[in-house]
Amino acid sequence: DAMVIQNPRYQVTQFGKPVTLSCSQTLNHNVMYWYQQKSSQAPKLLFHYYDKDFNNEADTPDNFQSRRPNTSFCFLDIRSPGLGDAAMYLCATSRAFLEPQHFGDGTRLSIL
Amino acid sequence: GDSVTQMEGPVTLSEEAFLTINCTYTATGYPSLFWYVQYPGEGLQLLLKATKADDKGSNKGFEATYRKETTSFHLEKGSVQVSDSAVYFCALPLGANSKLTFGKGITLSVRP
Numbered sequence: 001d002a003m004v005i006q007n008p009r010y011q012v013t014q015f016g017k018p019v020t021l022s023c024s025q026t027l028n029h030n031v032m033y034w035y036q037q038k039s040s041q042a043p044k045l046l047f048h049y050y051d052k053d054f055n056n057e058a059d060t061p062d063n064f065q066s067r068r069p070n071t072s073f074c075f076l077d078i079r080s081p082g083l084g085d086a087a088m089y090l091c092a093t094s095r096a097f098l099e100p101q102h103f104g105d106g107t108r109l110s111i112l
Numbered sequence: 113g114d115s116v117t118q119m120e121g122p123v124t125l126s127e128e129a130f131l132t133i134n135c136t137y138t139a140t141g142y143p144s145l146f147w148y149v150q151y152p153g154e155g156l157q158l159l160l161k162a163t164k165a166d167d168k169g170s171n172k173g174f175e176a177t178y179r180k181e182t183t184s185f186h187l188e189k190g191s192v193q194v195s196d197s198a199v200y201f202c203a204l205p206l207g208a209n210s211k212l213t214f215g216k217g218i219t220l221s222v223r224p
Contacts, residue, residue, distance in 0.1 A: 004155075040219075097205070097209075101156075106155045
């Protein structure tokens with residue numbers, strides 16, 4: 001089945017230690033998104049790629065970066081995680097901006 | 113400004129009860145409307161959608177009708193099951209960049 005896969009499902013890192021979350025898709029979609037979701041809240045968009053074009057949301061901290069080396073893969077890098085960055089991180093894809101988004105199961109990030 | 117509003121939760125129902133979850137929006141034009149569902153420990157899944165006025169989206173016994181007169185897209189199900197326990201998000205593309213904007217989400221718990 002075509003899908004969006006996030007690895008790992010659970011990630012623990014230390015305060016200030018860089019961490020990378022990964023996302024891959026077999027849908028061949030043009031757009032890939034990264035969301036942050038905290039407990040009992042709606043997902044908050046961090047940034048997205050349309051093909052290789054990167055778009056950062058205005059309120060996304062500089063601590064968060066992303067890479068998309070090819071159509072299938074997208075990475076979320078957190079350079080110096082703080083306690084407030086503990087959350088579920090969701091990757092999503094869509095064929096185009098107004099098309100429905102397909103989500104992975106997320107990576108739950110814990111900060112020690 | 114553009115916005116999406118969901119009714120406050122959580123909602124607890126007995127199995128086979130009737131469900132209504134309200135969603136209203138403020139937007140320019142007639143955007144596509146979506147309901148997403150998030151089961152415990154998983155990412156979001158598209159539940160149903162409607163792309164124009166008076167369209168009815170349906171899936172898994174859930175229905176929602178695009179009402180432009182009342183700018184609403186209420187989710188309904190005639191007989192809920194325990195397996196419907198999840199968080200439900202109303203969403204639509206809003207703003208100059210047509211960013212998918214989610215309501216706050218509502219937690220549904222269905223007891224046997």
